[in-house]
Amino acid sequence: MRPFTAALDLRRYVGRWSLRSASHAGRFFFMLLDLGRGIAEWRVWVPRTIDQTMSVGYGSLFIVLLVSGFAGAVTSLQAGYQFTGQLPLYVAGGIIVESMILELGPVLTGLILAGRIGARYAAELGSMRVTEQIDALESLGRSPVTHLLLPRILAGVIAIPVLVVMANAFGIGVGYITAQSSLGLTYADFEFGARYFFRPLDLWYSLAKSYAFAAAVTIIPCYIGFNTQQGAEGVGRATTQAVVASSVTVLMLDTILTKLILGTVK
Amino acid sequence: MSIELKQVSKRFVDNVVLDGVDFYVAEGETVALLGPSGVGKSVLLKHIIGLIKPDSGEVWVDGQLVPMLGRKELAALRSRIGYVFQNGALFDSMDVFENIRLGITDEKLYGDKEYCIERVRECLRLVNLSEDVGRKYPSEISGGMRKRVGIARAIAGKPVYLLYDEPTSGLDPVNADVIDSLIERLQQEIGVTSVVVTHDVRGSFRVADRIALLAQAKIRAVGTAEEIIASKDPVVQQFLERDLEMAVIQAGRLTFDTPARRRSGEFGVGGAG
Numbered sequence: 001m002r003p004f005t006a007a008l009d010l011r012r013y014v015g016r017w018s019l020r021s022a023s024h025a026g027r028f029f030f031m032l033l034d035l036g037r038g039i040a041e042w043r044v045w046v047p048r049t050i051d052q053t054m055s056v057g058y059g060s061l062f063i064v065l066l067v068s069g070f071a072g073a074v075t076s077l078q079a080g081y082q083f084t085g086q087l088p089l090y091v092a093g094g095i096i097v098e099s100m101i102l103e104l105g106p107v108l109t110g111l112i113l114a115g116r117i118g119a120r121y122a123a124e125l126g127s128m129r130v131t132e133q134i135d136a137l138e139s140l141g142r143s144p145v146t147h148l149l150l151p152r153i154l155a156g157v158i159a160i161p162v163l164v165v166m167a168n169a170f171g172i173g174v175g176y177i178t179a180q181s182s183l184g185l186t187y188a189d190f191e192f193g194a195r196y197f198f199r200p201l202d203l204w205y206s207l208a209k210s211y212a213f214a215a216a217v218t219i220i221p222c223y224i225g226f227n228t229q230q231g232a233e234g235v236g237r238a239t240t241q242a243v244v245a246s247s248v249t250v251l252m253l254d255t256i257l258t259k260l261i262l263g264t265v266k
Numbered sequence: 267m268s269i270e271l272k273q274v275s276k277r278f279v280d281n282v283v284l285d286g287v288d289f290y291v292a293e294g295e296t297v298a299l300l301g302p303s304g305v306g307k308s309v310l311l312k313h314i315i316g317l318i319k320p321d322s323g324e325v326w327v328d329g330q331l332v333p334m335l336g337r338k339e340l341a342a343l344r345s346r347i348g349y350v351f352q353n354g355a356l357f358d359s360m361d362v363f364e365n366i367r368l369g370i371t372d373e374k375l376y377g378d379k380e381y382c383i384e385r386v387r388e389c390l391r392l393v394n395l396s397e398d399v400g401r402k403y404p405s406e407i408s409g410g411m412r413k414r415v416g417i418a419r420a421i422a423g424k425p426v427y428l429l430y431d432e433p434t435s436g437l438d439p440v441n442a443d444v445i446d447s448l449i450e451r452l453q454q455e456i457g458v459t460s461v462v463v464t465h466d467v468r469g470s471f472r473v474a475d476r477i478a479l480l481a482q483a484k485i486r487a488v489g490t491a492e493e494i495i496a497s498k499d500p501v502v503q504q505f506l507e508r509d510l511e512m513a514v515i516q517a518g519r520l521t522f523d524t525p526a527r528r529r530s531g532e533f534g535v536g537g538a539g
Contacts (some may be wrong), residue, residue, distance in 0.1 A: 132352070139344055139347070
């Protein structure tokens with residue numbers, strides 16, 4: 001009897017999981033559709049987007065620069081540890097610049113913002129959902145998508161690529177200063193190494209990743225926060241889910257985009 | 267200009283909340299929807315404004331079938347309905363002025379600052395709040411004031427219908443009386459069609475022309491206060507007897523002020539005699 005019950009439970013579990021997944025997919029699709037429709041109501045979202053962009057951009061600048069600075073310094077020190085005596089010193093310049101632009105700048109910024117913006121968006125929207133503020137907005141004949149979601153998503157899509165560019169530049173700068181002081185790397189060697197390994201595609205790749213990460217760390221938390229249920233506990237759960245889901249998505253997109261963009265380059 | 271629900275049913279997973287409910291509110295009428303907590307009164311109210319769709323049945327407002335309305339039509343209908351939420355549902359990132367201003371549903375008027383200032387001032391006056399409150403945030407005002415700001419926001423767009431979701435719940439008797447007086451006064455001053463969801467028997471008898479009792483997923487009784495008191499339905503009796511004052515009323519030691527009696531000149535304001 002026991003195996004039969006277990007099989008039945010497994011079927012129920014799979015059934016419920018499938019239904020829930022289909023329901024999420026449907027709601028996510030309709031949210032994207034509403035976002036597309038909401039673009040026309042620019043009078044509503046433009047002023048709110050400006051406010052949100054300021055908040056996301058200035059609010060995240062310090063932590064993004066701090067982390068990218070440390071990343072640049074560590075890259076520089078590790079390059080010194082691994083290559084001193086083995087390879088010419090200018091290689092360190094190439095490693096610092098390429099590591100920051102290709103990987104560390106966009107990915108670290110994406111992960112930091114998945115925590116910072118993702119948690120904020122999910123908690124804000126979740127609280128608004130459970131305290132009926134979103135229902136109140138709808139009851140006033142106003143679209144919550146245009147008033148709440150679109151400005152938050154657009155703010156991320158505008159601010160995050162700018163933050164990534166700044167993180168890249170700052171990380172490279174700190175990496176150079178560290179290499180100069182610890183390895184005795186001259187500016188001429190650093191510049192030679194950087195130019196030797198650099199391709200213009202690297203910048204486009206970094207920018208493409210920053211836009212993809214911006215979409216992930218804004219759309220996913222907005223969706224999760226917007227569909228929060230069950231009071232304060234639900235808000236806590238939504239916040240955690242938003243951070244985890246957007247962080248994992250950032251890493252998945254990192255792999256996919258690397259394969260798609262760099263994987264084809266000979 | 268009426269509200270009508272025909273055979274509306276709604277269930278959440280295994281919980282049947284509404285089971286073939288019929289409900290009607292005529293133009294200019296105030297109907298109180300009574301019932302114990304958690305029986306589905308707010309769910310019924312949310313059907314009227316289209317926040318919840320019925321599993322079966324029809325919801326008609328202003329001659330329009332609400333669940334079938336498109337996005338724009340629904341937004342247009344909602345702009346003619348004022349909805350007072352149970353806990354105010356004020357936007358906590360905005361001050362009271364901006365909260366009330368958001369209730370101005372006409373986009374042109376919403377963009378006219380002079381009009382907005384005047385309209386918000388007028389709404390604050392209607393709900394007996396001073397202009398200074400406009401600069402405060404929802405977290406800086408009391409529960410009673412939040413309810414009144416919620417009402418001010420609901421009337422800011424000059425609605426044709428007003429839906430109140432438990433406007434006096436969680437308030438002390440004095441503040442509950444203030445809100446009941448406010449509902450009565452708004453009814454007289456702006457003459458809208460209203461539905462008041464409540465479990466406060468005394469308050470509902472005071473503000474409503476008719477009363478409907480929702481219990482066990484159905485409307486068990488509809489009528490004037492006198493008709494409800496006279497009902498022989500044991501569920502209705504059980505609900506009314508919970509209110510001690512109602513027991514006194516039924517014992518004939520106290521009579522009650524109702525809109526019908528006030529119109530006939532039988533009573534002054536206040537109630538008991």
